[in-house]
Amino acid sequence: MVSQVSTHAGYLDDILARHHHRTNQLLQVLIEAQAHYGYIHTSAIDYLSLQLQLPRAQIEGVASFYSFLYLQPHGDYRVLFSDNITDRMLGNMDLMLSLCKQLWVEPGKISEDGLLFVSTTSCTGMCDQGPALLINNIAINQLTGERINEICVLIRERVPLLEWPAEYFEIADNIRRSDILLGSNFQSGRSLTALLQRGTAETLQQIKVSRLRGRGGAGFSTGMKWELCQAATGREHFVVCNADEGEPGTFKDRVLLNRYADMVFEGMTLCARIIGAKRGFLYLRGEYRYLLEPLLSVLQGRREKNLLGTSILGNNDFNFDIEIHLGAGAYVCGEESALIESLEGHRGTPRNRPPFPVTHGYLNQPTVVNNVETFAATCLIAQNGGAWYAGIGTDTSSGSKILSVSGDCERPGLYEYPFGVTVAQVLSDCGAKDTQAVQISGPSGVCIAAGEFQRRIAFDDIPTAGAFMVFDQSRDMFEVARNFVHFFAHESCGFCTPCRVGTSLLSNMMDKLSQGHGSACDLVEIEKLNLLLQSTSHCGLGHSACNPVLDTIAKFKPAYDIRLTHKEFTPAFDLDSALSQARQMTGRDDAGAHLRECE
Amino acid sequence: MNNPTFTLDGKTIPFTEGQTIIQAAIAASVYIPHLCFNPEFKAHGSCKLCTVKANGRKTASCTAQPQPDMIVESNIQELNDERRALLQMLFVEGNHFCPSCEMSGQCQLQATAYELNMMSPHFDHFFPDRPLDASHPEYLLDFNRCILCSLCVQASRDVDGKNVFALAGRGINSHLIVNASQLAETGFSGDDKAAHVCPVGVILKKRVGFVVPVGQRKYDLLPISALAKGD
Amino acid sequence: MPVPAKLRVATTSLAGCFGCHMSILDIDERLLALLELIEFDRSPLTDIKHCGPCDIGIIEGGVCNAENVHVLREFRANCKTLIAIGACAINGGLPAQRNHLSVSTILNEVYQTQHGLVGGFIPNDPELPLLLDKVHPIHEVVKIDYFIPGCPPSADAIWKVLTDLLAGKTPELGHGLISYD
Known part of the structure; x- marks a missing residue:
């Protein structure tokens, strides 16, 4: 027992020290503990309970909420196949079964030798280059039968992930159509300089004039949100960037964070200046764990340029820094109040609202939570003015929208359009043929059938967080x-x-x-x-x-x-299979030992 | 000075600043079906039984605050049908075998189901496997009946200062856990508030089961709606 | 006015204890009034072995084996209105308490490994119905029209539902009559 505790104390002490023993960091501590040990050992929970002065049941409650955290051994290799419909259409199930067969493991179970665990996971945000999987939380895309065979060999020979071929882990941005945002020639600091020249009040006014609405899907006015938060009283104000891009079929934030992170962070800094925040968080979904180090270095670069940290651009009263928090496999954390709970180190349960985060957010303090794309867009407005932005798009929906296009089309990837583009236009641009339906804004959005392809992407017609999944006539809706x-x-x-x-x-x-x-x-x-x-x-x-x-x-x-095959109510379970255990135990196979589905 | 009022199913209900709809209703002795709400605790808002229509919009009355002159509907068929369906969900989610439950006749889940005329669980049962915890000398935990209201979690944390209980898991796998491998290893005691808040039959005092004869149990005498506070 | 034909009623017990049938008998002298309006088809009361076309079928007990499925289907096929009576028919009741165990575990323990059992074996007589892996309430196997909860339901509850139905009303049980235990 003592040695057990000391085993875990060894690595947990380092992790705890990095997180200053803050209880709000519990989820981050658990993620790192698992990354080190492979799972979260019960003695590790005991030790964390002691060190963080948290009940062990609370720690277990948090750990068991997140799909990527395990409380039991889950093998040295944890292989999770992305199971969005687009992965299915690209044959992910056959690939998973092939891997399972080659490595003698059943899906959802740990192999008998404890080497690996294979299962499925919700969309990993790689629909433009699927089928995809995560291995020990690192993404591998463009799976083929051949690549699966290679992976089986690597696992069987216990080759450490770091020695796997680098091309497995390459992730393409697939930007197919750029407009004002993806096509902007962003230069670090220019938006902040514009803000400082114009002043916070006037910059907020420009955001309002721009009529920018949140890009996470709900479409709340960004200017109004910032203004409400600015006006709210509290000990401290916070800026939170929601990069928990979990809606199946959406992957624009992955690209924004890979290529435009500087712009996103600058947008957060603009917001911080306007609402008076000193601290900000980027909540990065666990599936995008591979982006953590690159993002940290962008942050470091900004600190070195005095665009982040203390006395930003020489202003003594302008101090702001950003921390990155990782998620661990929980789509619901994309809901802003659940995200805040998760940031605080809790289970990601949405809060009772009101009050809303603008007045009672992180640590119950005024907090702005915006989408990655929203923050990036605010940089454009700071530089070019609200009127310019408002002049793009439609009356209800100003500016541009980045669509994550996947499914049955020749050129999946990112397409940025001014708001108001028709579904038909997008389909034609991405090379979709014989299209039966498009699922817009993911499973929680709308399914559009062929007769509606003249409808437009806009808040008053088809609002979207960005997913655009195409299904041709061969698909079963x-x-x-x-x-x-x-x-x-x-x-x-x-x-x-x-x-x-x-x-x-x-x-x-x-x-x-x-x-x-x-x-x-x-x-x-x-x-x-x-x-x-x-x-x-x-x-x-x-x-x-x-x-x-x-x-x-x-x-x-x-x-x-066609699936309502019975005239009368029929049980959900197969009656004859329900007798199979008894048949086996009695050795019977006579007519009376079977049940037909109907009589 | 007159308090502002709203109407609940046509009846005028006064309220004070900060009160929720259900608090004001209880103060006026009007019953709104509920399970996870207990007047002594901060509203949890999870069971959704207390959903009402406030100015036409559905909302949980345990967390929503009334506005002056608001029109609130509660005892209407549309809502009662939905409440019955929610109860049926709770019944099939766990293992609720009333005939062998010591809380039968004094259980809020059962009494509310009677109130709403629930004749069957309707849906297919999940029949989950949830082992008992009989480790404690005085108390038994039967997780089969848990409806995840988290009143015991709140009571133990906020009143007893012990944190004996917590929720774990996610989605349909959500479940109650204790702050040790079993209850006997926690500081749980029969004097705890947490020992007395369970609206169903999870936290049971040993050796006192079935002492009240059938016919004289709490909800045998009066329906839950007649006990206006509904507890 | 012609005398209306009596309604034909069938009753049976699947995985139940006949307690609900005892409660039907508990209707006491009102049975006589009832018999003016109904006549029994298949029922433990008549010992008729198979159900013919009926107006009402009343089923006690859950579905635990293959025979239960056949009987339940026979009732559904022949009865215009099917009523589940009692806790076991409605949610599996006591027999369903085995649902967290596998059938193999149960058969092994009961017939082979139980303390004091010598030379036991699992019976394989085709006369014996095979167990389903789980005990199911009857509404999970066929469509059920009405439910009378209780363990057993009181005679008054049964009387109320039957007289409501005979009067062409949707049966309703108020406080005191609706009971799950």
């Missing part, structure tokens, strides 16, 4: 919806009854249809569940969990109808 429903069930935080239980019931119902046990009664049930989830859930996850089903029932009803 029921299976698309089923994949999304499974996603929501997996990502439900479990706080409120309707979402915790309802998303699981809904995914069981969709599985029932998929397994050929469906009847008209089931469709009625599905529709009732949808309404309940929409009207009583605690947060947007529950509200939108049924969107894919509602949309596909409305627009692709035949895909459901």
